[in-house]
Amino acid sequence: MVTVSSKQTQKLHPHKFLMWVAIGSLCMMFAGLTSAYIVKKSQDNVIDVPLPSVFWISTVVILFSSLTMQIAVKSIKAREMQRYRMLLGITALLGVVFALLQVYGFKYLQNHGVKLIGRNSNPGASFLLVIIGLHSLHVLGGVIGLIIMYLKLYFSKIRNYSSVPIEVMATYWHFVDVLWVYLLFFLMYLR
Amino acid sequence: MITEAVLHNHDVRGHDVHSEDHHEHHHHETFISKYVFSMDHKMIAKQFLITGMVWAIVGGLMSVLFRLQLGYPNESFPWLEDLLGKWWAEKGHITPQAYYALVTTHGTVLVFFVLTAGLSGTFANFLIPLQIGARDMASPFMNMLSYWFFFLAGVVMMCSIFVENGPFSGGWTAYPPLSALGDASPGSKTGMDLWLTSMSLFIISSLLGGLNYIATVLNMRTKGMSMTRLPLTIWALFFTAVLGVLSFPVLLSGCVLLIFDRNFGTSFYLSDLFVNGVGALPNEGGSAILFQHLFWFLGHPEVYIILLPAMGMVSEILSVNSRKPIFGYMAMVGSLFAIAILAFLVWAHHMFVTGLNPFLGSVFVLLTLLIAVPSAIKVFNWLTTLWKGSIRFTPAMMFAIGFVSLFISGGLTGIWLGNSALDIHLHDTYFVVAHFHIVMGVASMFGMFAGIYHWFPKMYGKYLNNTLGYIHFWATIVGAYLIFWPMHYQGLAGMPRRYYDFSNWESFKDSASINAFLSTIAMIVFMVQLLFLFNFFYSIFKGRKVTTKNPWESNTLEWTTPINPGHGNWPGEIPEVHRWAYDYGKDGKEFIPQDVPLGHDESQH
Numbered sequence: 001m002v003t004v005s006s007k008q009t010q011k012l013h014p015h016k017f018l019m020w021v022a023i024g025s026l027c028m029m030f031a032g033l034t035s036a037y038i039v040k041k042s043q044d045n046v047i048d049v050p051l052p053s054v055f056w057i058s059t060v061v062i063l064f065s066s067l068t069m070q071i072a073v074k075s076i077k078a079r080e081m082q083r084y085r086m087l088l089g090i091t092a093l094l095g096v097v098f099a100l101l102q103v104y105g106f107k108y109l110q111n112h113g114v115k116l117i118g119r120n121s122n123p124g125a126s127f128l129l130v131i132i133g134l135h136s137l138h139v140l141g142g143v144i145g146l147i148i149m150y151l152k153l154y155f156s157k158i159r160n161y162s163s164v165p166i167e168v169m170a171t172y173w174h175f176v177d178v179l180w181v182y183l184l185f186f187l188m189y190l191r
Numbered sequence: 192m193i194t195e196a197v198l199h200n201h202d203v204r205g206h207d208v209h210s211e212d213h214h215e216h217h218h219h220e221t222f223i224s225k226y227v228f229s230m231d232h233k234m235i236a237k238q239f240l241i242t243g244m245v246w247a248i249v250g251g252l253m254s255v256l257f258r259l260q261l262g263y264p265n266e267s268f269p270w271l272e273d274l275l276g277k278w279w280a281e282k283g284h285i286t287p288q289a290y291y292a293l294v295t296t297h298g299t300v301l302v303f304f305v306l307t308a309g310l311s312g313t314f315a316n317f318l319i320p321l322q323i324g325a326r327d328m329a330s331p332f333m334n335m336l337s338y339w340f341f342f343l344a345g346v347v348m349m350c351s352i353f354v355e356n357g358p359f360s361g362g363w364t365a366y367p368p369l370s371a372l373g374d375a376s377p378g379s380k381t382g383m384d385l386w387l388t389s390m391s392l393f394i395i396s397s398l399l400g401g402l403n404y405i406a407t408v409l410n411m412r413t414k415g416m417s418m419t420r421l422p423l424t425i426w427a428l429f430f431t432a433v434l435g436v437l438s439f440p441v442l443l444s445g446c447v448l449l450i451f452d453r454n455f456g457t458s459f460y461l462s463d464l465f466v467n468g469v470g471a472l473p474n475e476g477g478s479a480i481l482f483q484h485l486f487w488f489l490g491h492p493e494v495y496i497i498l499l500p501a502m503g504m505v506s507e508i509l510s511v512n513s514r515k516p517i518f519g520y521m522a523m524v525g526s527l528f529a530i531a532i533l534a535f536l537v538w539a540h541h542m543f544v545t546g547l548n549p550f551l552g553s554v555f556v557l558l559t560l561l562i563a564v565p566s567a568i569k570v571f572n573w574l575t576t577l578w579k580g581s582i583r584f585t586p587a588m589m590f591a592i593g594f595v596s597l598f599i600s601g602g603l604t605g606i607w608l609g610n611s612a613l614d615i616h617l618h619d620t621y622f623v624v625a626h627f628h629i630v631m632g633v634a635s636m637f638g639m640f641a642g643i644y645h646w647f648p649k650m651y652g653k654y655l656n657n658t659l660g661y662i663h664f665w666a667t668i669v670g671a672y673l674i675f676w677p678m679h680y681q682g683l684a685g686m687p688r689r690y691y692d693f694s695n696w697e698s699f700k701d702s703a704s705i706n707a708f709l710s711t712i713a714m715i716v717f718m719v720q721l722l723f724l725f726n727f728f729y730s731i732f733k734g735r736k737v738t739t740k741n742p743w744e745s746n747t748l749e750w751t752t753p754i755n756p757g758h759g760n761w762p763g764e765i766p767e768v769h770r771w772a773y774d775y776g777k778d779g780k781e782f783i784p785q786d787v788p789l790g791h792d793e794s795q796h
């Protein structure tokens with residue numbers, strides 16, 4: 001019973017740790033939805049829905065935003081505040097573009113006769129809407145976080161060079177990015 | 192204002208000193224920042240506790256009302272109509288819709304608000320920082336949010352009781368179609384919308400709290416406090432939080448799909464049912480069973496979310512008051528771990544009779560019965576901790592021992608239910624009601640009472656009155672067994688749960704006198720709880736003052752803080768930990784607190 005760890009100082013920052021646990025929690029939420037989808041699928045009454053090809057563009061957009069996010073982290077560490085602020089803005093913008101593209105994808109499905117909700121809706125399509133919609137909401141949540149950080153840069157009187165908040169943010173951002181890629185392949189192959 | 196990060200930095204270089212003068216000198220607290228939007232984990236704990244108590248009274252009162260119907264179905268209580276109005280009690284009888292509304296709200300409130308938020312919300316908040324040696328949680332702000340989301344959830348639930356068609360009335364498990372279809376029952380309309388809103392807020396609250404507890408336990412332990420030196424309370428609260436963080440999101444997913452079915456006409460759970468007065472539904476291909484899977488994937492871990500904190504506190508209290516080390520510390524941690532893992536693998540034992548594939552069913556039987564192993568280990572270790580101890584029968588200790596008794600009784604009936612063949616007969620009978628009330632409801636309540644009696648001196652710097660405590664204990668344990676033991680026989684005789692009136696069933700005519708008896712005892716036990724409440728609030732103000740730092744002569748760190756600790760817990764440096772929490776009766780000393788360095792020739796633990 002002697003595994004004393006007296007090294008207390010080198011631990012992960014509590015907020016970063018919090019983010020990792022939160023990510024585990026989010027994973028479970030999507031695991032719940034995707035397993036529900038699998039169960040539904042096995043009951044064989046889900047009508048196949050083609051994935052709109054605009055999802056490929058949104059994939060590129062969100063992957064690119066992860067890149068800008070990463071550079072933003074680099075630039076605050078180098079204290080290049082000008083560039084940092086710009087990259088924050090770009091990343092947030094890309095997030096919004098991503099969400100819009102997703103909306104466009106569903107519009108496209110609707111225009112091609114796939115009923116997402118309401119009377120006689122296609123359960124497969126409803127699942128698509130809920131899963132992808134919920135994911136987009138999480139991206140938009142990230143965007144709000146970025147906007148708040150952006151505004152804080154403008155309005156706070158104290159210069160703050162701590163990179164912890166943006167690193168926590170970046171972890172989240174990469175997570176929703178990876179989550180999207182996972183969901184895309186999941187929905188592509190499990191149909 | 193305390194910034195979050197400053198408080199928690201553990202590196203001893205200078206930070207402690209820094210936060211110290213924060214507390215001592217420039218910390219001006221207003222009423223609002225101290226008692227309302229507090230970020231002090233101890234105050235938040237008290238907020239959780241008292242809100243939980245309010246809900247316990249509301250939920251308990253509801254059970255008294257529906258027991259009135261079950262016990263005296265033919266009697267009329269005109270004062271009930273005067274009191275509650277026509278919707279609830281027409282001509283002095285609890286109406287059917289009111290009965291179902293009461294049962295549902297009772298279940299929801301007790302399971303989620305009292306035994307989840309009230310129990311782990313209170314004690315995780317109170318004990319984690321104090322027992323691991325931290326000044327506060329990883330994020331005090333999120334902690335505050337956690338409470339206020341819980342509060343809001345309660346407000347919404349309370350509102351749902353007063354809407355026109357009454358609160359949701361389809362059972363605490365909220366199965367579709369009753370929950371998915373507004374036309375299915377009165378409570379399925381606005382009542383259900385509010386139920387869903389309230390539960391969503393509650394889930395957010397639990398997640399915010401749980402994230403914090405995990406991060407705090409893993410990240411913010413004081414110097415020397417290795418995981419294997421943690422008191423078992425902390426281990427239990429830690430696993431509780433892990434269970435919550437991993438299972439509540441799945442319930443949220445289930446609720447999102449439910450919201451879509453209710454409001455956007457999708458067919459996740461609804462299929463082409465025929466509803467009286469509505470006709471055939473347009474929905475196609477939905478599966479109500481899908482919801483049960485999602486619900487019980489949370490639901491089963493949830494019952495352990497309720498139980499584990501009680502187990503942890505009981506382990507600690509038994510050891511302190513037996514003046515003996517806990518028997519088999521590592522086995523206790525290991526069995527908590529095993530229970531936490533298995534909790535995720537047994538959910539379908541609630542669904543044996545839903546048409547589940549019998550082969551799959553037998554896998555779940557096996558996994559379910561496996562839980563008996565770690566449960567038995569825990570029971571064995573509690574009993575061996577008591578064995579030959581010099582036991583101090585404080586009220587907290589009495590409740591802890593009561594917990595062990597109840598856990599044994601209720602666990603044994605669990606093994607009956609876990610066999611799918613037996614469950615075909617027992618499912619949805621009073622046997623199940625008896626099982627889970629004893630093992631979860633009453634046992635966890637006992638854990639909670641034990642915790643309150645034990646840590647009240649630390650919370651308020653006062654003692655609770657002992658005599659009232661003993662009366663409370665004996666009346667409650669005798670009452671609980673008297674109420675729930677006979678229910679096993681009723682269930683074995685086939686009496687179904689959730690029925691409004693048994694009096695016109697030939698086969699259950701005999702049970703009328705039993706039902707009346709159970710209802711009477713239920714009312715008495717409820718009254719006794721009011722006695723406890725009186726003791727609680729009276730003692731906060733007028734109780735006997737605590738005069739020593741460590742009234743129970745206990746080893747854990749919370750007793751090294753001042754009698755009324757401020758925000759930040761220790762006025763000076765946080766103590767360093769040199770040993771585990773269970774050095775009782777070692778080397779001829781009665782107890783050795785965790786912050787006492789090892790003697791020369793002392794072996795390390």
Ligand code: HEM
Nearest residue numbers: 494498540541563602605606608609618619623627630631
């Ligand atoms: C050896 C341990 C246990 C076993 C094998 C077991 C097994 C079962 C089974 C098979 C059922 C389903 C009965 C039915 O609906 O037909 C059940 C119901 C239930 N159990 Fe247990 N149980 C155990 C311990 C516990 C514990 C420790 C708790 C809580 C702390 C608990 C809480 C519940 C609840 C709340 C229900 C009923 C839920 C409802 O239908 O409303 N059980 N148990």
Ligand SMILES: [Cu+2]
Nearest residue numbers: 491538540541
């Ligand atoms: Cu279960």
